[in-house]
Amino acid sequence: MTTKRLLLFSLLLFLVAACDREPSERPKAQDSTQKCGAAPLVIRLEGGDWGYPSPFAHYPRGPGGFKMALIFDSLLERDEKGLIPWLAEDYTIQENGLVYRFKIRKNVRWQDGKPLTPEDVAFSFKYADRHAATWSYIHESVQEVSADGDTVMVRLKEPLALMLDSLGRTRIIPKHIWEKVERPKEFTTPEATIGCGPYLLTEYSKEHGTYRFQANKDYWGPKPRIDSIEFVPVSEPILAYENGELDMIAVTPDLLPRFTADPANKIVRNPAFWGYRLLLNQKDLELLRDVRVRRALVYAINRSELVEKIERGAGVPGSLGILPPDHIMAVGDIRQYPFDPAAARTLLEEAGLHATGGEALRLLPSGEKVSMELLCSGQEVRMAELLRQWLAEVGIEITIRSVDGKTRDDRVRRQAYQLAIIGHGGWGGDAGYLVSHLVGDVFTQDASPSASGTAGLVNPELLGLLVQQNVEVDPEKRRQLIGEIQRKAAELVPEIPLYYTAGRTMYRPAKYDGWINMFDHHSLQHSKLSYLERTGPAAIRR
């Protein structure tokens, strides 16, 4: 009896607590929409904790970094077509890419009212060189930085083609606040989120995963179009969108019929910049050093069906040129590999792997079975099962080894695998990532799994091209080099891009229709220009 009473009591207590919490959040949202004459525009997006939005304390994934970017501007910004001048009005590249000169915009103020000076910019570069930001681009690569009049000069340790992008993305932080900070990752006072960007952080709760950003009235640049951006926690995004609690969600293909009929919804396909690739470890498996075997693997894998089955059609089959078709530097005239098991069998025969006596599996010249171990994480098991099925059809036995994601990443980094499936974003970024994809082991080892390369491929011609593009600062020449590298990659098959996901995003244009995609990124809500008027430096380019 007492237990029952106790239970009842605790139940009541929970109910009271639950009721108490709910109204305290709701009226606040309504308040802000009814305050003055013209109702302020409040946009609500899916929340979750992505860290404190300072350049050093946010979590490394997209949603963390782009919240931070609402507060902190950088020298260059990105629109639909490429880099645009932002805090830097203009820039010049000198001495074959060794020296960069940025002309810093005047009349820019920090959110605490103090003016932004070229000295702040120089300080930011020096600080970023010393302390790696969560998204670190120039850590330990700058030789010298100096501010002179309205110009900031950066001298690099060595020329690097993607350095304009890297310097352009580096967040500019106020010297008067950060010069005292020695441990930036632990600096999470309100001062740490004073930037010069279009939005101010007015609320952050790590426990609830909520953020609130208010438009910066004194912003130097294009006027913020949304008065307040709220990131709220939701358990069922689809229901929340239907109830008007969220203004933007991702939709899977099977849910499209539910929403397409209603003209109030606008559905856009995201650029395919998040992809899966199959790594072939030529160091570990001698068999894979034969280009015919690698090509046979491509022919045997039905990349279109992977998209159909695993992503329900919301994706783009992998291109053997590595760069996804949506990438600004992708070329079309590369060697194509349609799904063709017969071609795969012929190539395997040519490579000396024969199936004897009606056996399903092929044998090595030594008499052993052609068998490979496929490493994947729990999320990719279904994909691995399909690969096993297709490769079995051409006589290759696949053993699936499923481990948790971190173990997989670690083994890929240590190159302790034969075949491995790995998925990550960043496929829209600067084409310089081709280096790590094609010859990751020749260059320095990077900590990020997306920078893990296929092990063992050594092709002097390809290496030469990769080294050339790495230092080529002329955009047109570099574009040609990158095109050549893609053609070469499609011939050599150092790795097999399986597919790039292209999800769909839905929003109500009647409420807000300023969403755009940056040229190299897959998410509408991650673009700074999505929240700004398209005037001045942000004007739409034809």
Place this chain on the structure above:
Amino acid sequence: MNGLEMTYPATRRSLPLWHMLSGSGKLALLILLLMAGVALAAPLLCRHSHRIASGPALAAPSLVHPMGTDELGVDLWAQIAYGARISLLVGAATALLAGVGGAAVGIVSGYQGGLADRLTMRLIDILLVLPDLPVMIVLAAFFGPSVTTIIVVLAAFSWTATARIIRSRVLILKERRYIKAAELYGAGTLYLLRRHFLPEIFPLAAVGMIRLAGRAIVAEAGLSFLGLGDPTSRSWGLIMHHALSFKGIYYTDFWKWWLVFPWLALTLVVTSLALLGRDLEKLADPRIGRS
């Protein structure tokens, strides 16, 4: 009291098992036999492979695919028939391992007494205190996903209940006058075990094992469902895991077959085991039987 206890099971046991079961018990036994039949005859009963896609992805149940297909286009009926093998294997193997092990420990501990008894009882206390599912999750994650791991881990945690019950039974039996008499006439331990203890203990152990089987099947499905099972197997829990990993499955029709059929199979087997276990318990434990 003594007389009752000695004669009661004997009279009941003389009837065939079938007639001693209640209606629900009979139904449960039939369902279990049917499932075992499906598991054994899976290759004969399924037209399609349980591993390779045989139709369009996510097809609704039809004549060709009686239970529809999953997102890869693999026939669900085949997966469920083959999945029955894993579930029943895990259930039976765990029950056997834990049941036989638990019974052996119980007998030794009860009959021997002394230090061995005290040590095992404290060990059992410790194991009983440990919350088994969280520990199983940790162990399954540590040893890596495989059916064998699950069986061993489950058995390692579930022998305790059987051991305690058997021990208490042995303690009672040990003091009976006919046992004492047999001992006085020079009966050896093995003779006593075979002749007097085992026949008394077997029904109890059987009930324990049936219960264990039910728990083991649910635990395996649970671990697979959490993604800790063998990811390439086709167990029922794993089918449900894949179905629920499908984004927005409840906003589509797919759950109606992809989720419901494995759930149904699992519920049927576990409920049947519970019902059968209840009936057998009544037969084995005279106190419940009389009330």
